[in-house]
Amino acid sequence: MSQLEIRDLHARVEGQDILRGVSITLRPGEIHAMMGRNGSGKSTLAYVIAGHPHYEVTEGDILLDGESILEMEPNERCQAGIFLAFQYPVSVPGVSVANFLRTAVSNVRGFTKEAHLASQEGGVVGSHLMPMRKFRRELTAKMKEFQVDSSFARRYLNEGFSGGEKKRTEVLQMAMLEPRFSILDESDSGLDIDALKVVADGINKLATEDRGFLLITHYQRILNYIKPDYVSIFHDGRIVMTGGPEVALELEEKGYNWVEEQFGPAELAA
Amino acid sequence: MLDDHTQVLDGTSVPAVNGTDPARDALLARSEARGEGAWMRRFREQAWAAAKAMPWPSLTDEAWRRTRLTGLDPDNFSYSPTHKGRVGEEALSPLLQGELNEMESAATLIFEDGLMRYRTGVAALEEQGIIFKPLDLATREHEELLREYFMTRVVPVETDVFTARHAALWDSGTLIHVPRNTRVELPLQIINWQGEGQAGHHHTLVVAEEGAEVTVMDDLLGARRGLQNSVIEIVQEPGSQVRYMHLQDLDMSAWNLMHGRAHLERDADLRWIQVSWGSMLTKAFLDLVLRGPGGHADLLGIYFPTGRQHIDHQTLQLHEAPHCFSDLLFNGALKDRARSVYMGSIRVTPEAQQTDAFQRNGNLLLDSSTRADSIPGLEIEANDVRCTHAATAAQVEDEYVFYLMARGLSRPQAERLIVQGFFQAVLERVPVESVVHKLEQVIERKIGG
Ligand SMILES: Nc1ncnc2c1ncn2[C@@H]1O[C@H](COP(=O)(O)OP(=O)(O)O)[C@@H](O)[C@H]1O
Ligand SMILES: [Mg+2]
Numbered sequence: 064m065s066q067l068e069i070r071d072l073h074a075r076v077e078g079q080d081i082l083r084g085v086s087i088t089l090r091p092g093e094i095h096a097m098m099g100r101n102g103s104g105k106s107t108l109a110y111v112i113a114g115h116p117h118y119e120v121t122e123g124d125i126l127l128d129g130e131s132i133l134e135m136e137p138n139e140r141c142q143a144g145i146f147l148a149f150q151y152p153v154s155v156p157g158v159s160v161a162n163f164l165r166t167a168v169s170n171v172r173g174f175t176k177e178a179h180l181a182s183q184e185g186g187v188v189g190s191h192l193m194p195m196r197k198f199r200r201e202l203t204a205k206m207k208e209f210q211v212d213s214s215f216a217r218r219y220l221n222e223g224f225s226g227g228e229k230k231r232t233e234v235l236q237m238a239m240l241e242p243r244f245s246i247l248d249e250s251d252s253g254l255d256i257d258a259l260k261v262v263a264d265g266i267n268k269l270a271t272e273d274r275g276f277l278l279i280t281h282y283q284r285i286l287n288y289i290k291p292d293y294v295s296i297f298h299d300g301r302i303v304m305t306g307g308p309e310v311a312l313e314l315e316e317k318g319y320n321w322v323e324e325q326f327g328p329a330e331l332a333a
Numbered sequence: 334m335l336d337d338h339t340q341v342l343d344g345t346s347v348p349a350v351n352g353t354d355p356a357r358d359a360l361l362a363r364s365e366a367r368g369e370g371a372w373m374r375r376f377r378e379q380a381w382a383a384a385k386a387m388p389w390p391s392l393t394d395e396a397w398r399r400t401r402l403t404g405l406d407p408d409n410f411s412y413s414p415t416h417k418g419r420v421g422e423e424a425l426s427p428l429l430q431g432e433l434n435e436m437e438s439a440a441t442l443i444f445e446d447g448l449m450r451y452r453t454g455v456a457a458l459e460e461q462g463i464i465f466k467p468l469d470l471a472t473r474e475h476e477e478l479l480r481e482y483f484m485t486r487v488v489p490v491e492t493d494v495f496t497a498r499h500a501a502l503w504d505s506g507t508l509i510h511v512p513r514n515t516r517v518e519l520p521l522q523i524i525n526w527q528g529e530g531q532a533g534h535h536h537t538l539v540v541a542e543e544g545a546e547v548t549v550m551d552d553l554l555g556a557r558r559g560l561q562n563s564v565i566e567i568v569q570e571p572g573s574q575v576r577y578m579h580l581q582d583l584d585m586s587a588w589n590l591m592h593g594r595a596h597l598e599r600d601a602d603l604r605w606i607q608v609s610w611g612s613m614l615t616k617a618f619l620d621l622v623l624r625g626p627g628g629h630a631d632l633l634g635i636y637f638p639t640g641r642q643h644i645d646h647q648t649l650q651l652h653e654a655p656h657c658f659s660d661l662l663f664n665g666a667l668k669d670r671a672r673s674v675y676m677g678s679i680r681v682t683p684e685a686q687q688t689d690a691f692q693r694n695g696n697l698l699l700d701s702s703t704r705a706d707s708i709p710g711l712e713i714e715a716n717d718v719r720c721t722h723a724a725t726a727a728q729v730e731d732e733y734v735f736y737l738m739a740r741g742l743s744r745p746q747a748e749r750l751i752v753q754g755f756f757q758a759v760l761e762r763v764p765v766e767s768v769v770h771k772l773e774q775v776i777e778r779k780i781g782g
Pocket of ligand 1: 076077079081099100101102103104105106107108117
């Protein structure tokens with residue numbers, strides 16, 4: 064069965080140990096919410112799964128369908144079906160959303176293999192890119208579906224985007240890339256309630272039976288719109304508690320200080 | 334006919350006329366073989382004498398402090414050995430055919446080894462009274478025009494030792510003259526191919542009369558282990574509009590020196606695109622002179638040195654008249670131990686009130702082995718002006734590359750997009766679509782390699 068298993072993962076950055084034995088398994092059709100304080104290592108976990116070169120895995124493994132992905136480049140992981148929605152998407156001046164996404168989608172869908180179809184689709188034979196017309200049609204439809212204004216296709220990636228626009232564009236990219244496992248790193252943070260609903264709505268649309276999600280969040284708020292199957296509490300570089308949606312409510316009620324009382328003070332600086 | 338000579342023209346083997354200066358005798362012999370007007374031989378002779386009397390750049394000269402010509406012996410190159418005569422398109426090398434067909438143009442002149450090999454579209458222009466012809470021919474047919482403009486006022490012979498040598502030695506050269514209120518819809522294209530080990534002295538003289546409009550593409554190729562010492566002169570009468578694109582894609586082993594200067598009279602409008610891809614070393618001087626009120630000039634440059642390339646641009650925005658606007662943007666990316674220098678100066682004379690002059694130089698370093706120097710300068714003598722300059726240098730950050738790779742792009746694809754994005758601010762102001770496409774291809778090639 065398809066799954067993304069994180070097994071006793073330890074990782075460090077700049078000589079500092081951040082992850083201290085994280086174990087969690089994502090399965091298709093399941094949403095796993097992960098809540099934790101700022102500085103507890105949530106983004107580090109997300110980066111390590113996506114293959115950020117600055118982070119070093121010192122122990123444990125990440126297995127996709129039983130195979131380790133630790134030696135894979137970030138683009139290979141993406142092509143294998145893993146997607147990370149960034150907490151802080153960077154802006155890339157001069158690179159349009161459409162231009163970038165066409166390359167990304169073509170790679171992920173293995174368009175080289177379909178090169179022989181290019182002529183039928185009105186593309187360039189031998190080109191590694193998805194035919195322009197086909198791509199345009201799909202992008203326009205998805206932009207509509209995920210409530211990204213069509214003018215964003217021509218805009219430069221994340222440049223001058225508001226917080227909400229960035230997060231919506233991340234969801235749009237996820238929709239275009241059709242990953243099997245998505246790590247959403249605080250896709251809800253910094254959004255007002257309307258923007259939050261749009262993002263949550265997008266995620267719910269994508270949360271089909273064949274896809275698994277790790278929903279990283281700081282606040283319980285987004286869980287009013289997205290129903291998780293599991294909720295874990297992340298503390299000081301590891302998971303300290305896992306349960307059903309009730310865990311989120313308990314945390315909301317008692318606050319993060321309660322976690323600290325239960326599991327000891329964080330050694331990591333917040 | 335001029336184009337059909339088949340003499341052997343080897344600078345070293347032509348016997349000296351009076352035995353004192355074989356190089357001079359050789360250049361005069363070449364001039365004669367090209368069928369140039371006799372006045373041009375005197376012009377060349379005087380320029381040669383001037384060049385010999387002028388000093389080589391010294392290490393204390395500010396312009397040459399960061400760009401040394403160590404190892405350059407300008408007399409150690411050969412000159413267009415054989416005049417092969419004119420050919421049809423099918424006889425052009427595949428490279429030149431590609432260059433020819435890639436662009437949509439009103440007319441094209443192709444030079445090989447300093448002499449015109451092919452031309453197309455010129456007759457239709459002549460009906461409109463537009464001159465677009467090789468300089469050697471023009472020395473006979475348009476002597477007056479050349480006597481007035483050729484290295485007299487825009488880039489005078491004695492600007493420096495290289496311009497003086499150029500005046501004596503020029504070979505592939507073009508005269509473009511667009512009469513009053515005449516508009517050339519499509520670009521005029523000049524393609525220059527220079528063979529191995531040769532010295533080339535490429536000249537482009539554009540004269541746009543009042544209200545004239547023209548777009549010119551100058552394509553420089555070849556010069557493996559050679560020297561190219563070019564001069565570009567643009568004269569704009571009131572209200573004229575010129576789009577000039579200099580696409581330097583010389584061999585990576587070439588020495589490349591250039592002096593380009595434009596004179597803008599009242600309400601003239603210029604956009605100059607300077608592209609520096611090739612050469613081992615480039616030192617390019619680019620000057621805008623705003624001589625009449627209401628002038629508008631954009632000077633946009635891109636460069637992308639890789640390997641051990643050294644690319645140096647030195648610009649001047651000289652405002653001599655009020656109410657003029659000049660905007661300069663030079664963006665460069667550097668990779669693999671490449672080095673770039675940008676020196677910019679905005680000079681505003683006391684009478685040039687209400688000047689708007691802007692200057693920006695951005696450098697993107699693809700790795701830490703590269704070095705980009707940026708030296709801006711302002712010299713403002715008027716009090717009611719708006720002048721700014723800015724220089725930025727940035728690394729291609731891992732965070733950008735990681736973000737794009739996390740979306741499935743390979744590292745070269747990610748770097749290519751970042752560099753293309755960085756050049757976009759210039760590319761979107763390139764007036765010819767096919768040129769933009771071509772520039773994007775070169776960027777791709779440079780990143781891949
Ligand atoms: N690139 C880095 N260099 C140094 N320290 C880092 C880096 N990334 C994260 N950290 C440290 O790791 C810890 C966890 O950070 P992070 O994973 O961003 O937490 P969270 O996402 O839960 O807020 C923090 O103490 C942070 O300072
Ligand atoms: Mg975080």
